[in-house]
Amino acid sequence: MSRFLVKSELPYCKGCGHHLIVRNTVKALEAIGMEPLDVVLVTDIGCHGIVDGNFATHTVHGLHGRSVALAAGIAMGLPPEKKVIVYIGDGGATIGLQHILEAARMNVDITVVLHNNMLYGMTGGQPSGLTPTGFRTVLTPQGYPLPHHDIPRLVLDAGAPFAARVIAPGDFADVLRQALEVEGFSLVEVLGICVSYGVKMNPDLRLKELARQAGYEPGVWTGPTRPAFRPARRETTSLLETLAVSQRYSSPLEGRLTLILGGSAGEGVQQAAELLAQAAMSAGLYATKKGSYPVTVGVGFSVAEVVLSRTPIFYHGVSQPDAVIITSADGLANQRERIHPMKGGILWLDESLPVPETGAEVRVRDFRGRAGARNAGLYALLTFLRETGVVPPEAFVKTVQESPLGKHVDLAAL
Amino acid sequence: MHPTHPVLTDGSRLIAEACVRAGADAYVGYPITPASLIFFYASRRFPIALPAPDEITALQWMAGLSAAGHLPVTATSFPGFALMVESVNMAYMMELPMLVILVQRLGPATGTATAGAQGDLLLLNGLISGGYPLPVLCISDLEDCWRLPPIALQTAVDLRTPVVLLTSKEMVMTQESFDLARLEEISPVRRTFYEGPGPYCAYDAGDGLVPPFVPVGDGRHQVRLNASTHDRCGIIRHTSDEAMANTRRLEAKVETMTPILYTLDEQEGAETLVVTCDITTGAAREAVETLRAEGVPVSLLVARTLLPVPTVYHDIIGRYPRAVIAEENHQGQLARLLFGRRLPPNVRTVTAVGRMIRPDEIAREVTR
Numbered sequence: 138m139s140r141f142l143v144k145s146e147l148p149y150c151k152g153c154g155h156h157l158i159v160r161n162t163v164k165a166l167e168a169i170g171m172e173p174l175d176v177v178l179v180t181d182i183g184c185h186g187i188v189d190g191n192f193a194t195h196t197v198h199g200l201h202g203r204s205v206a207l208a209a210g211i212a213m214g215l216p217p218e219k220k221v222i223v224y225i226g227d228g229g230a231t232i233g234l235q236h237i238l239e240a241a242r243m244n245v246d247i248t249v250v251l252h253n254n255m256l257y258g259m260t261g262g263q264p265s266g267l268t269p270t271g272f273r274t275v276l277t278p279q280g281y282p283l284p285h286h287d288i289p290r291l292v293l294d295a296g297a298p299f300a301a302r303v304i305a306p307g308d309f310a311d312v313l314r315q316a317l318e319v320e321g322f323s324l325v326e327v328l329g330i331c332v333s334y335g336v337k338m339n340p341d342l343r344l345k346e347l348a349r350q351a352g353y354e355p356g357v358w359t360g361p362t363r364p365a366f367r368p369a370r371r372e373t374t375s376l377l378e379t380l381a382v383s384q385r386y387s388s389p390l391e392g393r394l395t396l397i398l399g400g401s402a403g404e405g406v407q408q409a410a411e412l413l414a415q416a417a418m419s420a421g422l423y424a425t426k427k428g429s430y431p432v433t434v435g436v437g438f439s440v441a442e443v444v445l446s447r448t449p450i451f452y453h454g455v456s457q458p459d460a461v462i463i464t465s466a467d468g469l470a471n472q473r474e475r476i477h478p479m480k481g482g483i484l485w486l487d488e489s490l491p492v493p494e495t496g497a498e499v500r501v502r503d504f505r506g507r508a509g510a511r512n513a514g515l516y517a518l519l520t521f522l523r524e525t526g527v528v529p530p531e532a533f534v535k536t537v538q539e540s541p542l543g544k545h546v547d548l549a550a551l
Numbered sequence: 552m553h554p555t556h557p558v559l560t561d562g563s564r565l566i567a568e569a570c571v572r573a574g575a576d577a578y579v580g581y582p583i584t585p586a587s588l589i590f591f592y593a594s595r596r597f598p599i600a601l602p603a604p605d606e607i608t609a610l611q612w613m614a615g616l617s618a619a620g621h622l623p624v625t626a627t628s629f630p631g632f633a634l635m636v637e638s639v640n641m642a643y644m645m646e647l648p649m650l651v652i653l654v655q656r657l658g659p660a661t662g663t664a665t666a667g668a669q670g671d672l673l674l675l676n677g678l679i680s681g682g683y684p685l686p687v688l689c690i691s692d693l694e695d696c697w698r699l700p701p702i703a704l705q706t707a708v709d710l711r712t713p714v715v716l717l718t719s720k721e722m723v724m725t726q727e728s729f730d731l732a733r734l735e736e737i738s739p740v741r742r743t744f745y746e747g748p749g750p751y752c753a754y755d756a757g758d759g760l761v762p763p764f765v766p767v768g769d770g771r772h773q774v775r776l777n778a779s780t781h782d783r784c785g786i787i788r789h790t791s792d793e794a795m796a797n798t799r800r801l802e803a804k805v806e807t808m809t810p811i812l813y814t815l816d817e818q819e820g821a822e823t824l825v826v827t828c829d830i831t832t833g834a835a836r837e838a839v840e841t842l843r844a845e846g847v848p849v850s851l852l853v854a855r856t857l858l859p860v861p862t863v864y865h866d867i868i869g870r871y872p873r874a875v876i877a878e879e880n881h882q883g884q885l886a887r888l889l890f891g892r893r894l895p896p897n898v899r900t901v902t903a904v905g906r907m908i909r910p911d912e913i914a915r916e917v918t919r
């Protein structure tokens with residue numbers, strides 16, 4: 138018995154094509170001189186998947202169709218001298234086709250052995266995406282009506298450096314050896330017969346003839362070679378290093394102030410609000426800032442909620458804002474429901490906008506005209522600070538200057 | 552207290568940094584709001600960061616990396632998590648440590664990607680086919696964003712299991728002033744691989760509940776991992792006694808070894824206990840402070856271990872004449888988890904959908 142096996146009697150039906158695949162795999166592994174513990178065999182769900190117990194290699198038995206992705210993860214996590222082999226059936230290749238294409242596109246270092254017996258053997262002989270036209274299955278006794286996927290061609294298209302198709306029976310250990318020697322993705326499709334369901338439904342079946350009619354041509358194909366995908370370990374630096382906000386100003390705020398900045402997406406609303414929160418911190422306040430916007434980030438409303446407080450903030454929602462600052466029609470439309478019931482507080486409104494019904498004091502100002510749409514939010518917040526003094530306006534100007542925005546905006550000049 | 556290292560930060564940044572400091576070395580991501588910010592930070596910070604083509608692949612890669620000895624992390628939201636469920640079951644059965652951060656948003660289905668929610672707790676309860684428990688820890692504030700990832704990762708390693716770290720949109724995306732000086736140093740998770748004599752069996756836990764771990768590819772021991780029902784050595788079995796005992800062990804280890812994390816802030820004379828978790832903790836804290844300032848004694852239980860449900864929660868709640876459970880979903884999922892669909896008459900819920908629960912809503916229910 139080969140050193141790659143712990144048990145030579147395989148768990149398949151007598152005459153099943155899968156026997157040949159195991160024998161040829163073992164022969165190929167012996168030919169390239171690997172040791173069993175240098176090999177990881179990843180199996181899918183299907184008759185082929187119960188063979189794990191026969192192998193002396195590492196074995197991993199996963200989910201239906203996902204073996205290629207699982208094997209890709211293993212290969213990405215192991216040093217290159219380890220060999221990762223996938224056993225998958227035509228059913229697994231159908232449900233997991235994307236994993237095969239992605240592994241080929243990435244050129245992950247795995248060898249996929251596709252057991253194509255043209256139907257789902259384990260579940261009773263249903264057709265798969267690799268069942269050829271006219272092939273009879275329990276669900277298609279008149280013959281399968283659709284064409285099959287050509288997996289070697291698909292993986293070559295996706296960038297695989299090696300793909301092959303062999304027709305069992307026969308000795309195809311050398312094709313498997315070539316595949317195993319590829320550094321990167323390789324796939325060998327082995328066309329075989331399920332004696333239990335394939336032969337039962339197609340008693341006059343001649344595999345070679347069927348393969349020829351179906352266009353399942355045997356062959357070995359190569360694509361351009363390129364390095365196998367291996368994620369390198371990087372040195373990275375802490376995410377916390379450049380963040381500190383130092384206190385340089387003071388604020389007269391005693392309690393808490395809640396503020397809404399409403400404008401249009403793409404006009405820097407979120408960034409302006411974030412800078413206000415930082416400026417407030419530089420004046421010794423606690424601050425929170427959260428954003429609300431539709432899923433499209435470049436169109437529609439963009440609303441920021443800011444809470445400034447002398448004491449720690451546990452709840453950062455804003456239900457009845459003290460200040461609402463609206464710079465665009467999108468912002469007004471989105472905040473109308475909140476502005477309408479306001480009984481106090483102040484609404485700052487760009488002069489281009491209609492004054493909505495509200496119990497808040499309304500202050501109409503020219504934000505867009507003076508600062509332009511892109512900086513209307515920043516300028517509106519500066520106006521708010523100049524008129525309320527909640528945070529010294531110079532704290533905000535300084536924060537903006539020191540931010541990446543500082544190079545592009547001269548807030549002090551506005 | 553005066554801050555000594557004040558920053559404006561979101562929870563995502565702290566989570567990503569904490570994971571790496573705790574020894575997580577691989578992040579596998581697929582973009583989804585509101586978890587993409589974690590993906591962004593993780594891509595800058597993790598030693599290995601891989602963008603996956605979909606969430607099924609993400610979890611499969613993580614399982615592969617974990618099998619090879621790495622400690623992988625991902626973050627997602629319901630639509631992505633739904634795709635991961637079968638693979639989470641696989642990793643659970645194979646006993647592969649990993650961390651899945653689930654950032655809740657408003658459902659059902661795609662729901663509203665940019666609105667927060669606490670709607671996935673009942674999904675997690677029963678996620679593993681057969682009802683086997685999955686450890687679920689829940690973040691309640693920025694400090695938890697730092698403190699819980701290392702605990703979750705240590706749990707994943709110690710129990711050889713996927714762990715879910717539950718959070719929600721406003722927790723990981725809202726920026727808050729925060730004093731980094733409050734954060735404690737993080738030490739890397741303690742992890743050893745079995746190096747003893749063979750034969751090694753990947754699921755032989757000996758006298759304990761968790762089998763020692765050897766990565767696949769090991770040069771000394773053969774490793775067999777299996778997602779199907781299997782014996783001690785990872786060989787597929789139908790329903791043999793040994794295999795069923797192995798499956799039952801999965802439940803026993805999670806039930807007995809998941810850390811029990813909560814904060815109980817009790818006040819003498821309090822008749823009501825507020826129970827909460829996740830983003831609603833902030834509103835509950837504020838409600839409790841306000842009530843106490845007004846002379847209404849009230850206690851607060853912040854649950855961090857959500858699954859398996861620590862029985863101590865029942866003990867604590869049982870000590871109070873009244874309990875108010877506050878959570879951001881329609882049904883009262885934490886309440887249902889604790890008491891089923893028929894709540895005891897002295898237990899009330901405060902719920903909301905599509906918005907955060909306000910402190911005044913909790914305070915009103917306490918004084919009602």
Ligand code: SF4
Pocket residue numbers: 148149150152153154155184254258259330331332333334
């Ligand atoms: S059912 Fe078909 S595929 Fe499965 S072992 Fe038997 S012959 Fe082979």
